[in-house]
Amino acid sequence: MHIEISRRKFLQGTVALTIIGSTATTTSLFSKDKQGELKITTKTGETADRLVPTLCEMCVNKCAAIARVENGVVTKLDPNPYFPKSRNMLCARGNAGIQALYDPDRLKYPLIRVGEKGEGKFKRVTWDEAYEYIKEQTVKILDEEEDNRSSFLFCAGEGMAEHTFKTFYQGFGSSNWLNHSSICLQTVASAYGLTVGTYPQADLENATYIILAGANRAEAIVTPDTMDLFKNVKSKNNAAKLICVDPRFTNTAAKSDKWLAIKPGTDLAFVLALTHVTISEELYNKDYVANNFNGFEEYKEHIISNGYTPQWAEQITGIDAATITTIAREFMAHAPKAIYYPGRRSTFAKNDFQLRRAMAIFQALGGGIDCEGGLVFGKTLKIKGHDELSPMYENAEDRAVVKKSKYVAGEAGYTDCAIVSGGGSWISWRNNFLEGKQSYPVRGMFCYKHNPVINMPNTAKTIEMLKKMELLVCIDTMPSDTVMYADVVLPECTYLERTDPIKTFGGAEPAIAVRNKVIDPMFETKPVMDILNGLTKKLSKPMFDITKKYDTEVQAMIEESSEEDVYAEFDLTIPFQHSQEEINEHSVSDYPDAVEKLSKYGVYYPEMDNYFKQLSVNEYECYPKSKRAYRVNEGKPITPSNKVECKIDTLAKNGVDAMPTWRDEYYRETTQGKYKLFTGRHAQYTQSGSTNNSMLNDLLRENFLWINKRVAKEQGIEFGDLVEISSKAGSTKIKAYPTEKIAKDQVFFIHGFGQESSALTWAYKNGGNDNAVIEDIMEPVYGAAAMHETEVEIKKV
Amino acid sequence: MARYGMALDYKKCINCKACETACKEENGVLLGADKHRIWVGVKEIEGEFPLLSIASQTFYPSQCQHCDEAPCQEVCPTNATYYGENGEIKVDPDKCILCSYCMNACPYDARYVDDRTMTVDKCTFCTDTRLARGETTTACQNTCPTKVRIFGDLDDPNSEISQVLREREYFTLKTHLGTKPKLFYLV
Numbered sequence: 005m006h007i008e009i010s011r012r013k014f015l016q017g018t019v020a021l022t023i024i025g026s027t028a029t030t031t032s033l034f035s036k037d038k039q040g041e042l043k044i045t046t047k048t049g050e051t052a053d054r055l056v057p058t059l060c061e062m063c064v065n066k067c068a069a070i071a072r073v074e075n076g077v078v079t080k081l082d083p084n085p086y087f088p089k090s091r092n093m094l095c096a097r098g099n100a101g102i103q104a105l106y107d108p109d110r111l112k113y114p115l116i117r118v119g120e121k122g123e124g125k126f127k128r129v130t131w132d133e134a135y136e137y138i139k140e141q142t143v144k145i146l147d148e149e150e151d152n153r154s155s156f157l158f159c160a161g162e163g164m165a166e167h168t169f170k171t172f173y174q175g176f177g178s179s180n181w182l183n184h185s186s187i188c189l190q191t192v193a194s195a196y197g198l199t200v201g202t203y204p205q206a207d208l209e210n211a212t213y214i215i216l217a218g219a220n221r222a223e224a225i226v227t228p229d230t231m232d233l234f235k236n237v238k239s240k241n242n243a244a245k246l247i248c249v250d251p252r253f254t255n256t257a258a259k260s261d262k263w264l265a266i267k268p269g270t271d272l273a274f275v276l277a278l279t280h281v282t283i284s285e286e287l288y289n290k291d292y293v294a295n296n297f298n299g300f301e302e303y304k305e306h307i308i309s310n311g312y313t314p315q316w317a318e319q320i321t322g323i324d325a326a327t328i329t330t331i332a333r334e335f336m337a338h339a340p341k342a343i344y345y346p347g348r349r350s351t352f353a354k355n356d357f358q359l360r361r362a363m364a365i366f367q368a369l370g371g372g373i374d375c376e377g378g379l380v381f382g383k384t385l386k387i388k389g390h391d392e393l394s395p396m397y398e399n400a401e402d403r404a405v406v407k408k409s410k411y412v413a414g415e416a417g418y419t420d421c422a423i424v425s426g427g428g429s430w431i432s433w434r435n436n437f438l439e440g441k442q443s444y445p446v447r448g449m450f451c452y453k454h455n456p457v458i459n460m461p462n463t464a465k466t467i468e469m470l471k472k473m474e475l476l477v478c479i480d481t482m483p484s485d486t487v488m489y490a491d492v493v494l495p496e497c498t499y500l501e502r503t504d505p506i507k508t509f510g511g512a513e514p515a516i517a518v519r520n521k522v523i524d525p526m527f528e529t530k531p532v533m534d535i536l537n538g539l540t541k542k543l544s545k546p547m548f549d550i551t552k553k554y555d556t557e558v559q560a561m562i563e564e565s566s567e568e569d570v571y572a573e574f575d576l577t578i579p580f581q582h583s584q585e586e587i588n589e590h591s592v593s594d595y596p597d598a599v600e601k602l603s604k605y606g607v608y609y610p611e612m613d614n615y616f617k618q619l620s621v622n623e624y625e626c627y628p629k630s631k632r633a634y635r636v637n638e639g640k641p642i643t644p645s646n647k648v649e650c651k652i653d654t655l656a657k658n659g660v661d662a663m664p665t666w667r668d669e670y671y672r673e674t675t676q677g678k679y680k681l682f683t684g685r686h687a688q689y690t691q692s693g694s695t696n697n698s699m700l701n702d703l704l705r706e707n708f709l710w711i712n713k714r715v716a717k718e719q720g721i722e723f724g725d726l727v728e729i730s731s732k733a734g735s736t737k738i739k740a741y742p743t744e745k746i747a748k749d750q751v752f753f754i755h756g757f758g759q760e761s762s763a764l765t766w767a768y769k770n771g772g773n774d775n776a777v778i779e780d781i782m783e784p785v786y787g788a789a790a791m792h793e794t795e796v797e798i799k800k801v
Numbered sequence: 802m803a804r805y806g807m808a809l810d811y812k813k814c815i816n817c818k819a820c821e822t823a824c825k826e827e828n829g830v831l832l833g834a835d836k837h838r839i840w841v842g843v844k845e846i847e848g849e850f851p852l853l854s855i856a857s858q859t860f861y862p863s864q865c866q867h868c869d870e871a872p873c874q875e876v877c878p879t880n881a882t883y884y885g886e887n888g889e890i891k892v893d894p895d896k897c898i899l900c901s902y903c904m905n906a907c908p909y910d911a912r913y914v915d916d917r918t919m920t921v922d923k924c925t926f927c928t929d930t931r932l933a934r935g936e937t938t939t940a941c942q943n944t945c946p947t948k949v950r951i952f953g954d955l956d957d958p959n960s961e962i963s964q965v966l967r968e969r970e971y972f973t974l975k976t977h978l979g980t981k982p983k984l985f986y987l988v
Contacts, residue, residue: 047829048930080826083944093946099822222815225946230815234947238813240969253846255816258858265851621961622938622948687817699825702834703818712850744850 045102045699046079048072057084057606059507059519061499062097062104063690064162065227066507068606069094069101071500071522078102078500078522086607086616088513088626091231096688100699104481104498105526109696109765111483111495112527121471124488124762131528134492135542141475141491143546145447151554153177153400155447157433157473161454162188164504164519165532168580169452169479172536175393175576176547179403180446185427187460190788191351194425195360199649200373201642202381205511206343207634208232208244210377213338215331217249217271217363219347222256224685226348234259245338247331249274249323252682252710252752253745262327265747268680268792269353270321273666274328275344275362277317280307281332282369289339292371296640299651299663303365306663320671339370341377352682352792355670357785362664368648373641376634381642383633384510385609387591391582395574398555404433404442415659421787422658429787430460431780434469448475452532453496457485458692458759461778461789462733479535482696483763494535497525504531506588506602512632515609516595518588518602537580544576660785674749678795679711681729682752683774692756696767706771708741710752711798716742721800729772731796733779738772751796803954804888805867805926806983807939808962808971813947814860816841820941820950824864827930827940830922836913838924839864839941862949864941865890865911865924866974866982873903873912873923881920887954888983889928894920908975909982926952955983 056071060081068087072080081101085092114134119125129137142156149155158173159182160166166183173181185193193203208214209232221230237246237259248260249271257263266274282288283304293300314325314332321328335342344367346360353359372378405428406419416422419441420432434456436442449470456466470476470489478490481498496502504519525531530538548571551558561570592598592608601608609615609626617625640646656662674680688703689695709727721727725740729751736758746752758773781793821839830836842861847854871890874882881896882903897920904912904921915922926932927939942950953962962985970988 045825045829045832048827050934080940091946092943093948094819094823094944095946096818096822099819099826099944102826222817225817227946231946231948234813234815238810238947240810253850253853253858255858255860258855258860259815260855263853263855621951621953622942687815698832699822702825702832702837703821705834714849744846744848744853747850 046074046077048079049074052079056520056522057086057604058500058522059164059504059517059606060094060098060101061163061519062101062694063225065090065225066164066509066517066519067094067098067227068517069098070606073522076523078105084606085618085624086605086612086626087517088228088515088609089509089511089517090227092622092624093227093231095225096703097690097694097697097700100694100697101500103697103699104694105500107482107696107698109483109763110498110527110529111481111487111493112529113495114528115490115493117491121491122467122489124483126493131538134494135539138475138477138492138539139542139546142448142543143550145474146547146550147553149445149447151397151399151550152444153397154179154402154404155445156180157182157446157449159183159430159449159454159456160452161459163453164507166452167505168532168536171392171579172540172576173450175395175540175579177395177397177400179400180433181403181426181428182430182433183427184454184459185425186429186431186786186788188350189348190425190427190786191356191783192347192349192360194786195357196346196364198652199361199364199641199643200368200379204346204373204379204381206345207377207380207512208343208345209236211236211338211341211343212244212377213335213342214244215247215249215335215344216256216260217266217274217345217347218352219345219349220250220254220256220684222259223254223687224349225687237261245334251747251750252684255687264323264327267320267322267671268682268750269355270671271353272355272359272362272664272670273312273317273320274323275359275366276307276312276664276666277314277321277328278332278335279362279366279369280312281314281329282336282366283307285333287333287336288369289371292639293369296368296373296647298645298647298649303650303663306665310665312666320666336370339378340372340375342370342372343367343378346379351783351788351790353670354781354783354790354793355667356783356788356790358661358664365648365650365664368641371639373648374635374637374639380512380634381636382511383514383636385508385514385516386594387506387508387516388593390505390587390590391579393576393579396557397551398557401444403428404436404444404446406432406436406441413657416784417658418787420782422655422660422785425786429782430456431462431782431789432787434460434465435780437469438465438472447473448477449473450477450479451486451490452479453481455484455486455692457489458756458773458775460780461775461791462780463773463776464734465780479532481529482693483761484692485759485761488761488763494539495527495529496532496535497529501525501529502531503584503588505584506591512634513609513627514633515607515626516592516598516602517607520603520606531584533580533584537577540576540580544574547576548574675795678797679749679751680792681731681774681777681794681796682750682792683755683778684752686754689754689756692759692767695756695759695770696764698766701766707738707754707757709738709772709798710741710743710746712746712748712750713742713744715748716740719798719800726801728799728801729777729796730799731777731779731794733794734776736772736774736776737801751798802886804956804983805928805952806888806955806962806985807926807942808951808965808985808987809862810949810951810987811861812859814841814862814949815947816843816860817946819944819946820862823940823944824924827927828925831915831917836915838911838913838922861986863909863911863974863984866909866980866984867924867926869981869983870979872906872908872978872980876902876906878902885928887928889926890923891925891928892920892922894918897921908978908980
C-alpha cells in the first residue's frame, strides 16, 4: 500500500490550515497588561515542583488531568488514568488548557463600565469598589420594586461551580433562573426521563450495533462515549457496526460502516419506520415488552394504523425503504447489545422531544435497557450536600413566564411552550422581556460563566436585552461579548487556579472526582466562592433592610422574636463562609480514605486499590468488568411505574402528542434560492468559550461555510471567498469551503466564531457568528431553541 | 540501547488533533500553523453528495518516520542531524546552519524551521522530555483518545510494539525508497 500524504499536501488539501494569517488584531482595552504578545509553549523539563491531579474545564466533560508545574508555571497537562470517565485521555482542547490559563486577554481585575454599554470601556477598580457599586444599584432597584426579588435575573453556564452561584440566586430570592438547558439538552434529557426514567448512558464499549443519528461523536467529543465508540467500531475485529445518520458527511461518518444522508429534521420519520418494521415483523423482544411496557398495544396500533412504513419514510427522509428495513432487522438481531444512541446535543428540529421519545421506545423494544451493551443507568456514589439558604420573601413574584389568558384543555398553557422546566426557556424569557409581556419589570441581571450574546439564536435581540438591563454583573474569566455589555465585571480565576465543588460521576463505573487547585489565582482573580463571599458580605444587611421595609411577614416575625433571629434566616453570607477545600472534605466524609485519595489521585471510588490495573503501557482498567454496574434495576426502566411509557396522557392535556406522531409540517422543502442552515461542534473548539485559545487557533484559524461544491461553482464561489449569509434574524460574513460533504440545499458552519468583543485577540471578528443568523424559533414543549429551522440566503461579497 | 519505533492503529484515528497539541505543549513547539511535528493527513472526499466514498476519508496520523536509513541525516552537511542512541533521528541546534537540505531530502515532509533556535526541527519521540525523565510513553501516544499509537523498543521481542507487529498486518510509507521507516500502520 502506498499513501501520499505529507505536510505540504495536507496544507493544500484541507480547510484547517490553508488560510494564511488570521483576521485577529490586538486591541487596546487591556493593552497595558499585555505581555509578550504572541504566546509560546514551554518545553517540559526533568523535574517538576509538583504534579497536581485536577479536572479539565475546556468543555463540559470534566476529564481528569494531571498538571505538571515547573518553577511555578504549568508546563503540561497529561491525562489521569485513575478516572474511569475519561479513559486516560486528554483531547486537543484539554491539552490547550494551558493557553487558557496564560491567555493575555484574561479578565484580571474588577472593572466598572465607563463608556456606553457594549463599547468595552471600563475602569479598573478594587474588589471593594465593585461590590459597593453593585450594592448601591441593587438596593436602589429593590427599594423601587418594593423588595420584589424577582426583579433580578440570574443566569449561569454549565460548570462545577454553577451550583455555588445558584446558591446565591436561591438566597437572593429571585424566581428568574435561566441556564443552558433550553439551548442544550432540555428535550433529549426530558424525553428520555419521561419514557425510561432518566437520560441514560450508552455502553458503547460493549454494543455490537450502534446507530448514531444527529450525534457527531468524532467532533463533538463526549467522554467516555467517543473513546469507547471508536475503539470498539475500529477494533482489530471490527467488533461493532456503526450506522451514521447525518445530513452532513462528518468525521463520524468517516468512521462508519454506513452513512445515511437523511433530510434534515426527519429523523422522527426514520425512527417511526424502524419501529414499524420491528412491530410488523414481530422482531421485538416479546418477553421484555410484555413485562416492561405501558401502552404497548396502543403504540402498536398507532404505528401500524398511521402507516409508518419504510416506504412512507423513504418519501420523507430520503433514505430508501430497503435500507430502513435492513437496519431495523439488524438492530433487533443484535439487541439487547444494540444502541440507538440517545445523543447529547441542542435541539435542532421542532419535533425533537417526540423524536427522543420515539428513539427511547425503539431502543426498549429490543430490550437494551439497563444492560451491558445497551443503555445503562449505572450507580452513583453518594456525597453530602452543603449549606444552602432558602429564605421566603413575601414580595418576590413568580417566574416571569407568560401564560395564555385563558386555559384551554388540550392546549399549551403558556404562550411559548407547554412545560416550563427548572432551567426555563431562554429565548422565550428574552423575547417576552423585550416585548414587555412580563408582568413586572426585571431590571438587574447576574450572569455567571455564560455568554448569551453568542450562545443563543438571534444575537441582535440578546444585545438589545442586555442594553435594557439597568445593572448587569458578569462573573467570568474572559472578556466575552456578553461581558462587553456589563456594568460591573468580576474576574473569576480559571479552572487551573481553583478548587471546585467535588462531584460524583454516576455510571457503570462510578467515581468521585475533584478539581484541585494547581497554582494560585493570577492577577486579582478569585474563585466564584470567594467572589460571592465578598459580595454577600456587602449585600446581605442592606438588602435585608429593604425586606424589613416592605415585607409584612418579616415585620411580624421581628415583632414576635428579634431582628437578629429573623436575619439569621436571611443572612446571605452563610453558604459562602467556608473554603471550598473544607466543604469538599465534608462532602466525602462518609468515605474514610477519600480525602487522601482525592488529593493524591484526584479520583476516588471504593476498592480502587484493588480494582485499578494497568493493562498495557498506555491503557488502564478502573473497574474489572465483573464489578461494573451495567445492570442495577433488573433490566427495568426507572420510571415511577418501572415501565417504558409509550403513551403519556398528561402531555396531551397540554397540547403535546401523547405518543410520538409525525406531522406533515415537520418537514418542508427548502425554498428556491435559499439554503437550510446547520450549526454544530468541532473537536478543537468548545462553543464560544475557546475560540480565543491561541493553541487551538493553530488547528483551525476560523470557521468556514460548507457549501456544496457544484452549487458553489454555479454561484462562482471559490474556496476562501468571503460570503454574506443572511436570514430574518440578521447576517454574518464568513469564508466559503465548497465541499461534496453537504447537500445542495444546505449550508453549515461551526458555532462559536465571529465574536465582536474587541478585547479578544484571536476571536475578535474572526469568522462568522451562527447565532447572528439563526432565527429564534422554539420547539413547542419546553420552548427550547430549535437551531436548524432557519433558511438563509448567500451572497458573495 | 533500544531501537524505538511506533505502530499506528490508524483506523481508530478521529482526526481530533490531541496528539498535535500534546506534542506542542510537551516539547515547546512554536505556535504557528506550519510549525508542528505531528499532523493528520486527510484527502479530499471522493464522489458526489450523497454518493460519497467513506474510505476516501480515512485519517492518516503522521510524524517523523525515524528512518533506519534517514535521507535527512545523509544529506546534512554539518552532521547536525544524527542518529540518537536509541535509533531516533535528532538535530543538534548548535551545528544546524539552516541550509534546509534535510527538509528537501525528507520524503515524508517531517521537518520544519524553529524560528527561535534557527534549527530545522523535528519529532524526537519525546526522548529529550518525557523519556529523559523516565516516562515510557510519548506525549502524542499518552494523550490519544482512541489509543492509536503504540510506542516502544523494536529490538525487545517482548515489547508491546514487537508483539503487535508480529500479530497484525501493517504497511510503511514510501517503502520503495529504502528509508526503512519506523512508523508502522496497522491494517
